[in-house]
Amino acid sequence: xxxxxxxxxxxxxxxxxxxxxxxxxxxxxxxxxxxxxxxxxxxxxxxxxxxxxxxxxxxxxxxxxxxxxxxxxxxxxxxxxxxxxxxxxxxxxxxxxxxxxxxxxxxxxxxxxxxxxxxxxxxxxxxxxxxxxxxxxxxxxxxxxxxxxxxxxxxxxxxxxxxxxxxxxxxxxxxxxxxxxxxxxxxxxxxxxxxxxxxxxxxxxxxxxxxxxxxxxxxxxxxxxxxxxxxxxxxxxxxxxxxxxxxxxxxxxxxxxxxxxxxxxxxxxxxxxxxxxxxxxxxxxxxxxxxxxxxxxx
Numbered sequence: 001x002x003x004x005x006x007x008x009x010x011x012x013x014x015x016x017x018x019x020x021x022x023x024x025x026x027x028x029x030x031x032x033x034x035x036x037x038x039x040x041x042x043x044x045x046x047x048x049x050x051x052x053x054x055x056x057x058x059x060x061x062x063x064x065x066x067x068x069x070x071x072x073x074x075x076x077x078x079x080x081x082x083x084x085x086x087x088x089x090x091x092x093x094x095x096x097x098x099x100x101x102x103x104x105x106x107x108x109x110x111x112x113x114x115x116x117x118x119x120x121x122x123x124x125x126x127x128x129x130x131x132x133x134x135x136x137x138x139x140x141x142x143x144x145x146x147x148x149x150x151x152x153x154x155x156x157x158x159x160x161x162x163x164x165x166x167x168x169x170x171x172x173x174x175x176x177x178x179x180x181x182x183x184x185x186x187x188x189x190x191x192x193x194x195x196x197x198x199x200x201x202x203x204x205x206x207x208x209x210x211x212x213x214x215x216x217x218x219x220x221x222x223x224x225x226x227x228x229x230x231x232x233x234x235x236x237x238x239x240x241x242x243x244x245x246x247x248x249x250x251x252x253x254x255x256x257x258x259x260x261x262x263x264x265x266x267x268x269x270x271x272x273x274x275x276x277x278x279x280x281x282x283x284x285x286x287x288x289x290x291x292x293x294x295x296x297x298x
Contacts, residue, residue: 002242003140003183006031008087011079013066013124016044018194019144020092022228024048026236027088028057034083035059038075039093040066040202066093066120069127076127085135088239091124092144094163095199098211102158110159112207117163118170125174125184132182140183140239143171147190147252150245151259175244183242187235190249193225 010032014020016039024037025048035052037059039045045061052059064075079086095116097109121143132139146164148154154161168186175184200211231248238246247253 001138001183003088003142003185003236003239004138005087005140007033008137009034009036009079009083009085010088010090011036011038011075011086011128012090012092013038013064013120014093014144015039015048015090016041016061017048018196019189019192019228019231020090021048022232023090023092023235024059025052025055026229026232028052028055028059030236032088033058036062036075036079036083036086038062038064040064066091066123067115069119069123072120072123073127076131080131085131085137085139086128087138088140088142089124089128089132090142090144091121091128092142093120093124094144094196095203096157096160096196097203098200099156101156105159106208108207112203113159113163114166117160118166121167122170125170129174129178129182133179136181138181138183140185141171141174141178142185142187142235142239143167145171145186145188147188147247147249147255149186149188150247150252151255152190152252153255171244183239185235185239185244185246187231187238187246187248188252189226189231190252191225192231192248193222193228 005027010024010027012020012024012027012035015024015037020039021037024035027035035049035057037045037048037052039061040063042061042063045063049059049061062075062078064071066072093116095113097105097113100106100109125141125143129141132141145167146152148161149164149168168188171184171186178184200208203210226249234248235246
């Protein structure tokens with residue numbers, strides 16, 4: 001069974017623009033009960049909430065920096081108190097620094113990207129995931145990864161690519177840990193019309209402060225990217241069917257296939273040397289089963 005959001009509260013982080021705004025609007029289109037539009041820029045979030053209200057939906061804007069675990073927890077508790085445990089939470093907030101070769105990327109830029117894209121996603125999944133896991137109603141978590149999560153190497157954006165690999169990895173772990181009534185998905189969009197190219201306009205002082213990025217990058221995204229609305233529609237169609245991995249741009253399949261072929265070839269080489277089984281998951285399961293049996297015998 002997939003996500004069920006009709007009449008249920010929905011939360012979107014990074015909801016003030018781009019994919020986040022489109023996710024919030026699509027949730028309204030699909031009958032969500034109340035939508036919390038969260039963003040570090042509360043004015044952008046407010047504009048999206050007003051657009052939802054103008055279409056007859058219920059929405060409110062909340063300022064939240066997802067890198068602040070206490071702030072995210074406060075947001076989760078406030079939403080639950082006012083509207084109930086969400087039926088869907090979109091951990092969408094993300095940033096990208098100015099493009100540069102990895103060997104010449106400023107450590108402050110790399111740290112900022114990782115703190116928002118990785119730790120911010122962890123904070124969101126933890127605070128809202130605990131609410132869902134502790135409840136009885138069906139809930140769904142959806143994180144925004146990227147085509148770079150599944151094998152597309154983003155030239156001159158190594159920290160961003162690495163952060164999106166991390167999003168997929170931790171969601172893959174979480175789907176094995178969540179109780180049966182809570183689902184999870186990762187949407188993996190490619191080039192999309194958004195303000196991601198200019199995320200540095202809100203970069204905190206400790207990571208270099210505000211700075212405008214190359215406007216040419218914005219023109220490129222506006223002219224060449226898929227619409228954020230299309231990405232949101234494909235994401236909601238997929239979570240309704242319960243899919244974990246949600247690609248939105250077909251061209252990325254070739255990169256994912258190349259990654260799979262490279263891995264298969266590497267393991268074929270290893271098979272000529274050693275095929276001993278050190279599977280950690282099976283080993284731990286066997287150990288725990290033996291420990292439980294030993295406890296029963298005592």
